[in-house]
Amino acid sequence: MNYLSQLLFLITVGIATYILTKRISRIRKNIMMGKPLDRSDQPNKRLNTMLMVAFGQQKMFKKVIPALLHLMIYLGFLIINLEVLEFVIDGFAGTHRIFAPFLGDFYTLALNFFEFLAMAVIVSCVIFLFRRNGLKVKRLSMAELNGWPKLDANLILIIEISLMLAILTMNATDQIIQTRDLAAMGMHPYTKTGTFFFSSFLIPLFQNMDTTALVITERFAWWIHIIGILGFAIYITYSKHLHIFLAFPNTYYSNLEAKGKMENMKEVTNEVNMMLGLPSESSEQAPAEIGRFGAKDINDLNRVNLMNAYSCTECGRCTAECPANITGKKLSPRKIMMDVRDRSEEVGYSISKGGKGLDDGKFLLGDYITAEEINACTSCNACVEACPVNIDPLSIILQLRRYQSMEESASPSSWNAMFSNIETSFSPWKFAPTDRFNWADEVKKEEMN
Amino acid sequence: MSNTTYQVPTMAEMAAKGESPEVLFWVGCAGSFDERYKSVTKAFVKILNKTGVSFAVLGPEESCTGDPARRGGNEFLFQMQAVSNIQVLNGYNVKKIVTACPHCFNTLKNEYPDLGGDYEVIHHSTFLQQLINEGKVTLKGGGTFKGKKITFHDSCYLGRANNIYEAPREVLEALDSELVEMKRCKTKGLCCGAGGAQMFKEPEKGDKDINIERTEEALETGASIIASACPFCMTMMTDGVKSKEKENEVKVKDLAELIAEGLV
Numbered sequence: 001m002n003y004l005s006q007l008l009f010l011i012t013v014g015i016a017t018y019i020l021t022k023r024i025s026r027i028r029k030n031i032m033m034g035k036p037l038d039r040s041d042q043p044n045k046r047l048n049t050m051l052m053v054a055f056g057q058q059k060m061f062k063k064v065i066p067a068l069l070h071l072m073i074y075l076g077f078l079i080i081n082l083e084v085l086e087f088v089i090d091g092f093a094g095t096h097r098i099f100a101p102f103l104g105d106f107y108t109l110a111l112n113f114f115e116f117l118a119m120a121v122i123v124s125c126v127i128f129l130f131r132r133n134g135l136k137v138k139r140l141s142m143a144e145l146n147g148w149p150k151l152d153a154n155l156i157l158i159i160e161i162s163l164m165l166a167i168l169t170m171n172a173t174d175q176i177i178q179t180r181d182l183a184a185m186g187m188h189p190y191t192k193t194g195t196f197f198f199s200s201f202l203i204p205l206f207q208n209m210d211t212t213a214l215v216i217t218e219r220f221a222w223w224i225h226i227i228g229i230l231g232f233a234i235y236i237t238y239s240k241h242l243h244i245f246l247a248f249p250n251t252y253y254s255n256l257e258a259k260g261k262m263e264n265m266k267e268v269t270n271e272v273n274m275m276l277g278l279p280s281e282s283s284e285q286a287p288a289e290i291g292r293f294g295a296k297d298i299n300d301l302n303r304v305n306l307m308n309a310y311s312c313t314e315c316g317r318c319t320a321e322c323p324a325n326i327t328g329k330k331l332s333p334r335k336i337m338m339d340v341r342d343r344s345e346e347v348g349y350s351i352s353k354g355g356k357g358l359d360d361g362k363f364l365l366g367d368y369i370t371a372e373e374i375n376a377c378t379s380c381n382a383c384v385e386a387c388p389v390n391i392d393p394l395s396i397i398l399q400l401r402r403y404q405s406m407e408e409s410a411s412p413s414s415w416n417a418m419f420s421n422i423e424t425s426f427s428p429w430k431f432a433p434t435d436r437f438n439w440a441d442e443v444k445k446e447e448m449n
Numbered sequence: 450m451s452n453t454t455y456q457v458p459t460m461a462e463m464a465a466k467g468e469s470p471e472v473l474f475w476v477g478c479a480g481s482f483d484e485r486y487k488s489v490t491k492a493f494v495k496i497l498n499k500t501g502v503s504f505a506v507l508g509p510e511e512s513c514t515g516d517p518a519r520r521g522g523n524e525f526l527f528q529m530q531a532v533s534n535i536q537v538l539n540g541y542n543v544k545k546i547v548t549a550c551p552h553c554f555n556t557l558k559n560e561y562p563d564l565g566g567d568y569e570v571i572h573h574s575t576f577l578q579q580l581i582n583e584g585k586v587t588l589k590g591g592g593t594f595k596g597k598k599i600t601f602h603d604s605c606y607l608g609r610a611n612n613i614y615e616a617p618r619e620v621l622e623a624l625d626s627e628l629v630e631m632k633r634c635k636t637k638g639l640c641c642g643a644g645g646a647q648m649f650k651e652p653e654k655g656d657k658d659i660n661i662e663r664t665e666e667a668l669e670t671g672a673s674i675i676a677s678a679c680p681f682c683m684t685m686m687t688d689g690v691k692s693k694e695k696e697n698e699v700k701v702k703d704l705a706e707l708i709a710e711g712l713v
Contacts, residue, residue, distance in 0.1 A: 062637075257559070258555070258558075258559045258610060258611050258612075259609055259610050259611075260555035260559055260606050260609075260610025260611055261555070261559035261560055261610075262519055262520075262560060264560070264563035264564065265524045265528075268524045268525055268528050269528055269532075269563075269564060271525070272525065272528040272529055272532055273532070275529075276529075276532055276533070278532070293524065294522065294524075321637065323639055323640040323642060323659045323662070323663075324653070324655070324659070326639075326659075326662060327642075327652075327655045327656060327657040327658065327659050327661075327662055328654075328655035328656030328657060329652070329653045329654065329655040330653065330654070331653070372653050372654070375650075375653055376652070376653035376655075377645050378605070378640045378642060378643070378644040378645045378647050378659065379520050379605070379644050379645030379646075380605035380609065380640035380644050380645070381605060381609040381610055382605075382609065382637075382639075382640065384609070385609050385636050385637075398520070398522070401520075401521065401522030402522040402523075402524055403522070404522055405521060405522030405523045405524075406522065406523065406524060406525060411521055411522060411523070412650050414649055414650035414651065415521040415522075415523075415646060415649060415650055417649075418517060418518075418521065418646070418649040418650075419518055419521065419523050419526055422513050422515070422517070422518055422526055422530060423526060423529075426512035426513050426530070427478040427481070427482060427512075427513050428478060428513060428517045428518075428648075428649055429478065429482055429483075431481075431482045433509065433512075434509060435482070436481045436482070436508070436509050436511060437459070437481070437506075437508040437509050438481075439476075439480070439481055439487040439490055439491065440457040440494075440506070440508070442491070443455050443457060443491045443494055443495070444454060444455060444456070444457055445454060446454060446455055446495075447453050447454050447455075448453055448454065448455055448495075448498060448499065
């Protein structure tokens with residue numbers, strides 16, 4: 001019996017690890033479709049940013065109530081998973097609560113603390129479910145979330161509640177089994193653990209069951225929890241929930257420069273220098289192969305852009321702060337991130353099936369994101385500031401605009417007019433350059449006091 | 450006598466005399482051509498004159514920094530502008546630049562270094578704050594603005610783009626005015642709607658113009674002056690106030706104008 005369950009456990013973990021490894025490698029490949037970007041500078045500052053923003057949840061606390069509820073789930077995730085270590089050892093070794101005899105009272109204390117967190121997770125998830133489906137918070141009920149994103153969000157909350165209920169059920173039945181005479185049934189008695197406060201409330205539900213049924217329930221809950229966790233780990237690789245892992249590298253590699261600075265296009269600098277007859281960095285070398293100016297598809301974006309897309313949990317704080325979106329324009333920074341991820345998944349999936357990949361005739365700009373969206377952006381950085389995990393939708397929008405302008409000359413006509421004003425009169429407005437200094441004429445005549 | 454009128458020396462004039470100023474005042478296109486913003490330029494020049502700052506302008510040699518071209522996606526045009534400007538600036542051996550335009554400020558400060566233009570660049574709000582702190586600006590006793598409610602509209606390119614939130618507020622506090630904040634301010638400040646080259650096109654389809662949304666918020670504070678520190682914000686907020694038919698009660702003013710009015 002025991003060997004059978006050990007074998008089953010081994011098989012379960014094996015299958016889960018296989019699927020998970022494949023998924024992780026797929027996502028990694030998808031992100032690597034982006035252009036390389038060197039962000040190996042300032043490791044200390046990067047580490048600090050990661051500790052503050054991802055580990056410390058700093059930016060979440062701009063909205064205190066959701067931040068506290070989120071913190072409960074986050075702590076629950078981090079701390080309750082310590083118990084999974086015991087699950088894994090028990091599963092492989094065929095033991096039962098292997099830590100209990102060693103830790104004694106501390107085990108009881110720790111499990112009571114885990115149960116408290118499990119309760120906090122359940123309460124937070126229930127409130128989040130209500131907020132998502134009952135309260136109609138604008139950013140959580142926008143059209144871009146219809147279909148899978150909405151289902152995904154609800155599924156995550158329901159799975160988390162189920163996992164916690166499994167722990168509580170397991171602990172409740174375990175406590176009853178400890179009082180039963182297992183030796184009479186030819187089984188090892190369950191290790192004494194002391195009382196678990198929260199799951200004790202569930203004891204009445206199970207008290208009347210016979211011992212066999214209880215052991216089956218307890219084992220079932222144990223399996224549900226461990227299979228649930230492994231299944232959930234695989235699930236999140238298809239879900240917006242990936243932020244629980246990617247928030248860390250995402251904040252580590254986030255932009256540390258002034259938010260107003262746009263990335264310089266070196267390939268353009270070389271051409272400009274040549275046109276102006278200035279020495280250019282690579283004038284001796286043959287010009288590097290230039291793919292495209294700006295971005296039309298995901299492989300034109302950089303890897304941080306793509307990692308950003310996989311880190312987005314679709315909370316919509318960016319969109320809620322976006323001046324264009326607030327005033328009814330089509331642009332939604334969250335949708336930009338969702339589109340980049342969807343396109344990356346689509347291309348990655350196609351490649352993994354030996355399909356056309358990037359050459360499927362579709363493009364990020366046009367088939368996912370429209371010109372109307374990118375042209376509505378005021379580059380105000382409100383989305384970047386709002387993101388709890390330092391995602392930068394603006395960087396993507398501006399790269400798409402570069403493609404629109406430099407490859408297609410398809411900028412809005414007023415912009416094209418503005419460009420030609422700058423070219424011919426060195427000002428975005430059409431004024432004679434010789435009049436530039438006329439403003440001083442009057443003031444030069446005015447007397448000082 | 451020439452020394453009793455305001456002076457606006459150009460870099461070329463100074464160079465001809467073998468002199469170089471402490472700071473170059475980068476006027477910007479709006480400051481040079483926009484009817485409304487020219488008075489901000491003049492106000493700032495008056496402050497520079499009265500506080501005895503050694504400055505010069507490029508005059509006709511100045512040219513667009515390229516910011517709106519870059520934001521519109523035209524990197525070629527941006528770099529053409531930037532590289533030519535850097536040649537002019539480096540030709541005069543410019544070390545320090547002050548400008549009243551947050552877009553010029555951001556571009557000169559953050560984007561020119563990649564193209565060979567390294568300068569100490571200061572926005573005029575920080576510059577004014579420094580003049581006040583150094584005691585170089587003396588404001589009239591009693592104060593023209595005493596007790597007046599002023600609200601400050603954060604420019605995105607000063608605020609979020611460059612983390613400058615306090616300097617303009619300190620300048621306003623020096624006026625003895627009552628500074629009232631809008632609901633969305635500082636890091637959460639709402640854009641006026643003109644950034645990212647939006648100044649140069651009609652907005653995309655929507656329910657409302659961004660500047661109207663922002664103006665409504667500014668009017669809610671009950672302030673009689675909306676202070677701004679950016680030519681685009683100035684235009685957008687002024688248009689917003691006009692469309693709400695409040696232009697008689699509520700004025701949109703730049704920090705430099707407010708200080709110039711309060712100068713002894």
